[in-house]
Amino acid sequence: MTNSHLAVGERVTRIGATVQAVADRGHTDVAAAIRALTEAVQHTPEFTEDQRDELLDHVADVVGELG
Secondary structure: OOHHHHHHHHHHHHHHHHHHHHHHOOOHHHHHHHHHHHHHHHHOOOOOHHHHHHHHHHHHHHHHHHO
16 A cells, blocks of 8 residues: 555545534535545546545545534
8 A cells, every 4th residue: 555545545534534523513415415525536537546635635625614
């Protein structure tokens, strides 16, 4: 496993924790949308690792604003 895979994994874990907190506050629709977006970024084969990392960074920024 490369460092970029570890960084992506850590970022996804942080996104997941914040999304769970959003869901716990009753915003389950927002949480579901962020989860779906995160999964789409992770599993879209057309993205390079760099693109995936950058997109997840943007998702993390948005989620950080929700937290």
